[in-house]
Amino acid sequence: MFIETCIAPVNIALIKYWGKRDEELILPINDSISMTLSTDEMCAKTTAAACSTFKEHRMWLNGEEIPFEENSRIMRCLKALQCLALAKGAPTKFPLEWKLHLTSRNNFPTAAGLASSAAGYACLVYTLACLYGVADEELTAIARLGSGSACRSLHGGFVRWHMGHLADGSDSLALPIASASHWPNMNVLILVVSDSRKKTSSTKGMQRTVETSDLIHYRAKHCVPSRIKTISEAIRQRDFEAFAKITMQDSNQFHATALDTYPPCVYMNDISHSIAAFVHAYNAAIGSTRVAYTFDAGPNACLYVLQEHVSSLLPAIQISFPNDSADNVEYYKGIASDQLTQSAAEATDISLNGNTSLPIHEHNLLKYIIHTKIGAGPKRLTGKEEHLINTTTGHPY
Amino acid sequence: MFIETCIAPVNIALIKYWGKRDEELILPINDSISMTLSTDEMCAKTTAAACSTFKEHRMWLNGEEIPFEENSRIMRCLKALQCLALAKGAPTKFPLEWKLHLTSRNNFPTAAGLASSAAGYACLVYTLACLYGVADEELTAIARLGSGSACRSLHGGFVRWHMGHLADGSDSLALPIASASHWPNMNVLILVVSDSRKKTSSTKGMQRTVETSDLIHYRAKHCVPSRIKTISEAIRQRDFEAFAKITMQDSNQFHATALDTYPPCVYMNDISHSIAAFVHAYNAAIGSTRVAYTFDAGPNACLYVLQEHVSSLLPAIQISFPNDSADNVEYYKGIASDQLTQSAAEATDISLNGNTSLPIHEHNLLKYIIHTKIGAGPKRLTGKEEHLINTTTGHPY
Numbered sequence: 001m002f003i004e005t006c007i008a009p010v011n012i013a014l015i016k017y018w019g020k021r022d023e024e025l026i027l028p029i030n031d032s033i034s035m036t037l038s039t040d041e042m043c044a045k046t047t048a049a050a051c052s053t054f055k056e057h058r059m060w061l062n063g064e065e066i067p068f069e070e071n072s073r074i075m076r077c078l079k080a081l082q083c084l085a086l087a088k089g090a091p092t093k094f095p096l097e098w099k100l101h102l103t104s105r106n107n108f109p110t111a112a113g114l115a116s117s118a119a120g121y122a123c124l125v126y127t128l129a130c131l132y133g134v135a136d137e138e139l140t141a142i143a144r145l146g147s148g149s150a151c152r153s154l155h156g157g158f159v160r161w162h163m164g165h166l167a168d169g170s171d172s173l174a175l176p177i178a179s180a181s182h183w184p185n186m187n188v189l190i191l192v193v194s195d196s197r198k199k200t201s202s203t204k205g206m207q208r209t210v211e212t213s214d215l216i217h218y219r220a221k222h223c224v225p226s227r228i229k230t231i232s233e234a235i236r237q238r239d240f241e242a243f244a245k246i247t248m249q250d251s252n253q254f255h256a257t258a259l260d261t262y263p264p265c266v267y268m269n270d271i272s273h274s275i276a277a278f279v280h281a282y283n284a285a286i287g288s289t290r291v292a293y294t295f296d297a298g299p300n301a302c303l304y305v306l307q308e309h310v311s312s313l314l315p316a317i318q319i320s321f322p323n324d325s326a327d328n329v330e331y332y333k334g335i336a337s338d339q340l341t342q343s344a345a346e347a348t349d350i351s352l353n354g355n356t357s358l359p360i361h362e363h364n365l366l367k368y369i370i371h372t373k374i375g376a377g378p379k380r381l382t383g384k385e386e387h388l389i390n391t392t393t394g395h396p397y
Numbered sequence: 398m399f400i401e402t403c404i405a406p407v408n409i410a411l412i413k414y415w416g417k418r419d420e421e422l423i424l425p426i427n428d429s430i431s432m433t434l435s436t437d438e439m440c441a442k443t444t445a446a447a448c449s450t451f452k453e454h455r456m457w458l459n460g461e462e463i464p465f466e467e468n469s470r471i472m473r474c475l476k477a478l479q480c481l482a483l484a485k486g487a488p489t490k491f492p493l494e495w496k497l498h499l500t501s502r503n504n505f506p507t508a509a510g511l512a513s514s515a516a517g518y519a520c521l522v523y524t525l526a527c528l529y530g531v532a533d534e535e536l537t538a539i540a541r542l543g544s545g546s547a548c549r550s551l552h553g554g555f556v557r558w559h560m561g562h563l564a565d566g567s568d569s570l571a572l573p574i575a576s577a578s579h580w581p582n583m584n585v586l587i588l589v590v591s592d593s594r595k596k597t598s599s600t601k602g603m604q605r606t607v608e609t610s611d612l613i614h615y616r617a618k619h620c621v622p623s624r625i626k627t628i629s630e631a632i633r634q635r636d637f638e639a640f641a642k643i644t645m646q647d648s649n650q651f652h653a654t655a656l657d658t659y660p661p662c663v664y665m666n667d668i669s670h671s672i673a674a675f676v677h678a679y680n681a682a683i684g685s686t687r688v689a690y691t692f693d694a695g696p697n698a699c700l701y702v703l704q705e706h707v708s709s710l711l712p713a714i715q716i717s718f719p720n721d722s723a724d725n726v727e728y729y730k731g732i733a734s735d736q737l738t739q740s741a742a743e744a745t746d747i748s749l750n751g752n753t754s755l756p757i758h759e760h761n762l763l764k765y766i767i768h769t770k771i772g773a774g775p776k777r778l779t780g781k782e783e784h785l786i787n788t789t790t791g792h793p794y
Contacts, residue, residue, distance in 0.1 A: 214615075214619070215616065215650065219612065260649055260650050260653040262645065262646050263673075264649045264670075264673060266673075273661075273663045277660075
């Protein structure tokens with residue numbers, strides 16, 4: 001049996017991907033830019049095993065077996081990797097005909113509504129690439145076939161997915177802009193909010209937007225290109241204020257085009273909008289842009305803040321969004337959970353002095369907070385204890 | 398003492414006005430189209446009195462005295478009417494120097510968040526025009542100086558506010574498209590929803606949108622003109638399906654541009670979006686577009702539905718948005734309050750059969766419902782008992 005285990009990160013778009021020009025090849029209508037999050041707090045982990053005795057392709061996701069050969073996106077990724085292995089002409093360690101067993105897990109709750117497919121497909125493709133022994137140059141285009149934004153999870157730091165212009169999608173690739181070490185103090189707080197509404201899936205939502213919204217095409221052609229330039233320059237210069245403004249504007253514009261869809265796609269809820277309003281009020285109270293929000297196709301907020309400002313932001317969040325389990329480790333996950341109460345005094349100052357006071361909301365609007373930061377790309381894990389598949393039985397542990 | 402009393406209707410925009418090209422003259426960046434609502438259910442009522450003994454201009458709004466000479470919008474309307482009277486050369490019944498007492502009341506709760514300024518300024522201008530004895534041809538341009546959308550309340554039925562192109566705004570006028578009798582069975586249900594959030598005022602909101610949104614300018618130049626054509630034709634042909642679709646699309650696009658503003662303007666809340674989703678689900682269940690929604694700069698829904706379909710729509714609303722005081726006359730206001738329970742059986746059929754079932758929400762998300770319909774423009778009331786000002790004292794009753 002040949003076996004490989006890898007982890008891959010989550011990425012959060014700063015300039016949003018919304019709308020495909022080719023549904024089959026998953027080619028976007030505009031470039032997008034993302035930041036990769038540290039795998040310490042959130043990642044997908046995949047083990048891929050190949051064995052001459054496996055009768056069929058099988059896959060387990062978060063402990064549940066799921067259809068493999070019927071899943072066209074997984075099969076597309078697999079076929080593309082096998083083609084790549086053939087094209088490279090490099091001898092693979094085992095015949096390509098051998099069946100595979102795959103196991104994948106996210107170390108963060110999928111119920112959180114956090115985009116797990118990007119990390120999942122990036123991890124799948126990266127792990128299979130290790131198994132087949134193919135270099136990682138073309139991998140982003142293959143991950144893209146699984147889930148568009150997965151291509152951005154194959155790099156660390158700040159990543160640009162170039163939409164490309166060729167019909168076959170071969171130039172629709174994700175390339176790094178700057179590594180995690182370029183802006184190492186970039187931290188992220190994910191505010192997971194309570195929500196019960198049924199959402200339109202991203203795939204269906206963006207398809208409907210492209211078909212029915214007048215604004216999305218103007219956005220893709222005229223707004224995004226200049227935003228890509230502006231935020232790339234802000235990242236290069238580590239200009240947080242410029243970075244923050246364009247990030248918030250682009251999140252809002254993405255949700256605006258979703259709303260311009262017919263029937264409309266609504267992903268933010270009242271709590272999401274309250275968080276956005278909190279960020280504007282907090283920045284106004286501080287007198288500079290210290291925090292930025294972005295929202296994907298769901299209600300949870302992703303807040304960008306430099307590490308040195310986290311300890312004054314957290315108590316302000318607790319003032320504005322009081323939570324009865326704020327002292328609970330289950331509420332505050334990730335980096336440095338002791339910071340929550342550390343500088344409550346400073347935050348109280350912010351809310352009490354100054355002309356802009358923070359809005360105070362009812363209790364428990366936030367389910368929990370994940371504190372994480374900028375991080376690197378996928379990693380191959382070499383320790384035998386890392387495998388999710390039992391090398392004797394070929395089945396998941 | 399010379400005294401006049403008039404009423405003026407509310408109008409609800411179908412193609413939205415959002416954004417001025419001239420803040421002072423209140424000149425819009427695009428045409429808009431509205432439907433005027435019957436004054437039987439909702440109207441502003443204004444009495445204007447002129448007397449040689451009045452020492453100063455005074456005004457009372459809903460019983461409270463408000464500053465008059467300090468209110469630049471009211472003064473602009475007054476000055477423009479006096480200029481018109483002078484320009485006409487017609488002898489006025491009294492010297493233009495005489496001071497005025499004005500009283501205005503809305504017969505609908507202002508707390509409802511329903512745009513009352515349009516009806517209010519339309520009524521003010523119409524009443525003053527009666528008092529000064531000037532013809533009503535140029536009145537829409539004068540009402541516009543008070544509140545942009547007020548110009549549309551000077552006509553009944555369907556009204557188009559032409560943005561105009563002249564710098565002095567003299568061609569920015571509201572003109573009728575079709576009278577109320579053209580589509581007499583056009584009914585409206587206003588769903589007033591619970592809300593506590595502080596909203597950005599329309600004036601400030603649209604100013605910020607024009608300054609910060611990229612999408613608003615594309616909307617004004619490229620989307621609105623074709624929508625104006627499409628809905629005008631739908632109105633002409635009494636094509637409810639076409640009318641409904643473009644109305645919903647334009648409401649969504651207006652809120653999209655508000656969200657594309659920085660910081661964003663958010664007027665719809667979760668309940669508003671649930672109502673929009675209900676309308677789409679209801680139409681899907683029926684198999685044709687029977688209901689349309691539109692939302693102004695607030696969370697309340699305005700539903701368009703033909704009179705013959707009201708009795709099956711109302712019970713469906715009650716199923717989807719159950720209200721404990723549904724039998725209360727305070728909950729269901731306006732036309733034919735006995736229809737609410739009339740055909741519950743039919744609505745139940747809709748929700749139970751078919752593949753699309755209606756979403757069922759928690760109780761009491763709606764504060765109340767106003768049932769009204771298409772209506773005529775402002776009216777001069779001649780009965781002495783109509784006056785809101787005591788002709789002996791010169792003060793409001």
